[in-house]
Amino acid sequence: MISLVLAASLAAAPAPRAATASETVVHIPRMDALQGVLAFLDRAGQSAALMRPVVWYAELHPFFPLDLGQPATLTGVGIDPTGPITVSLRANGRISCTHLADVKLFQEKAAGMLATAGSKTEVKPTTSGGVTTVLVPRESGGRAGYALKGQEACAFSSANEGFVDSGLGQAMLKEASRLVGKAPKADARLGQLPGVLYVMLPERGMVVGVDGGATELRLEGTSTELPLPPFQASGASPYGTMKPEGMLFSRARVAPAGVSQAVGSVAVSIQQVCPQCPPGEVSSVTRAVAERLTGNVLVVADSVRQRPNLRTPEGRFFATRQAVAAEVTDTAAMKSALAPLAKFPGAKTTADGYTLDVKGGTLYLRLKGRQLVMGNDEAVTSALVAAVPKEGAALPHAVDFTVDPKRVAAGLNQVSLMDVVSERRLAGIFTMGLELGPLLARSERISGWLDSASGGGHRFSTVWTLPASP
Structure with a gap:
């Protein structure tokens, strides 16, 4: 029975023609099945240019301008719009594999494009072992061409090699020839994930399936390299009935082996x-x-x-008003464990815990029943202590989270250009605010879940939702 199930899953799994040593692989099993994802990106692109399909269409093929929303741009160069496309991005170039509807048309159009880009070099196809290949130098540097067998074609371009031929072009040609030489093997990881588009990051052990519609983008994936602790299986949580509120709301059931790691990361921040x-x-x-x-x-x-000081470690620590609650096994034992805090510099004992005056602000630590709550803001900490219900409930996943994108956008707006000048590590956040801030401000919510997977990995899902009407 197990062998039958495995065989069935492999039969349904997409089979990308992915190049070896790729940093990123994008696989689309059917290019005509992307309408939902394209609808989301078109709408999101009205607020964030980075999301517009036209921005990443240029990466789909080394020398053909393709528009997956316009099938004529594919049929016009001999590519089957109902077929798959696999794009492999490598440090030294990229390879794009497609199924052809018209082989002769593809070769004619490719010859014209390669001749234009190749300093008017004559494009001469050669055939060996049933594989037809073309390799020409590009005027801008590097080499470009394709390998073709039957109705399968893998086009490629290598990075700029300067004035000396380093052999990158020949290496890309060899890989493209290998890819068209035989049918690709099904990738069982893709078969286990819903999606009409898949993104693979081999070095990070990550595979993500993408699907969606005009108001919703759905991502579900697996990874073996996420810097996260192991989690328990889904089950009862004391926070199971709580309503998500705030910029970020996340519940988790950390496995015993990961508790020390999680608490240790908090201790590093406190230190x-x-x-x-x-x-x-x-x-x-x-x-x-x-x-x-x-x-x-x-x-x-x-x-x-408002106007946090992001130029110092303590300023960044207190920039976000936040609190963490953790369930304890024994209240009396926890009180004993916390007792040494009373002797820390800046510590004050309160009715149900401690406050600790530190550089940049005050930490609040409260123990109420079986709940240990720590925060960097008195109002947020008190609100969380009061909000924890007396009765919990089961959760379907080990971790769930909800993000209020409007509050995230407001937070990103707090990062100024002068902050970036003083602290270069803020440049990414500043850029994200410029690129995605307007879209986040117009988004409804972002939510998702995460579970531990076999072998120490994780499985995760995220849904980005836009309002029903623009």
């Missing part, structure tokens, strides 16, 4: 804003706290403060 806190004591408290947690965690980020 950074509290350099006067004794490292040995911080480590000791961290271990004691981790040993007394069930693994059920809730993270709430309410918003980004």
Whole structure:
């Protein structure tokens, strides 16, 4: 029975003609099945130029300008619009494999494009072992061409090699010839993911399936390299009935083996804003706290403060108003584990916990029943303490999250050009605000889930939703 199921899944799995040593591979099993994704991108592109299909169409083929929304741009060069396309991006060039509807037309059009780009070099196809190949130098540098067998064609272009032929072009030609030489093997990972388009990042062990419609983009994938702890299976959570609120709302069931890792990352941040806190004591408290947690965690980020100081580590730590809740196994034991905090520099004992004055602000730590809550904002911390219900509920996934894109857009707007000048690591956030900020401000929500997978990997899903009407 297992062998039959496996055989059936492999039969249904897409079979990309992916080049070896690729940094990124994009596979579309049927180019005419992308209407839903293109509809989302067209609408999203009205607010973010980066999302417009025309921006990435240029990457689909080394020398043909293709528009998947206009089938005539494919049939006009002999490519079958109902067939697949696999684009392999390598450090030294790219290869694009397609199924042809008209082989002769493809060769004619390719000869014209290659002659134009190749300093008027005569395009002479050669055939060996049933594979027809073309390789010409490009006026802009590097080599371009294609390998063709039957109705399968893999076109390629190599990176600029300067004035000396380093052999990159021949290497790309050899790989393209290999790809058309035999039928590709089905990729079972793709068969397990819903999607009309797949993105693979081999070096990161990541595969993502993409689907969608005019108001929704859906991503589901697997990865073996996400820097995340292992999670428990789906099940009961003390935060299961809580309504998502704030800029970020995320519930997780961390596996016992990952609790120390998760708590340790929090301790590193605390040590950074509290350099006067004794490292040995911080480590000791961290271990004691981790040993007394069930693994059920809730993270709430309410918003980004107005005009935060993003040019210092402590300024960035306090920029987002946030709090974390964690379920404890034994309240009395947790109180004992936290007792050394009273002796930390800047610490004050409160009715149900501690406050810690550190560089840039104050940390709030409260223990209420079986809930340990820590935050960098008094109002957010208090609100979370009050919001935790007395009864929990089962969750379908180990992790779920909801993002308010409008609040994210407002937060991105807080990053100024002067912040980037002072701290170059903020350049990516600043660019994201410019490119995606307007789209996020017009989006409805972003939500998703994550589960641990066999072999130490993770499976995840994200849904980006736009309003029903523009």
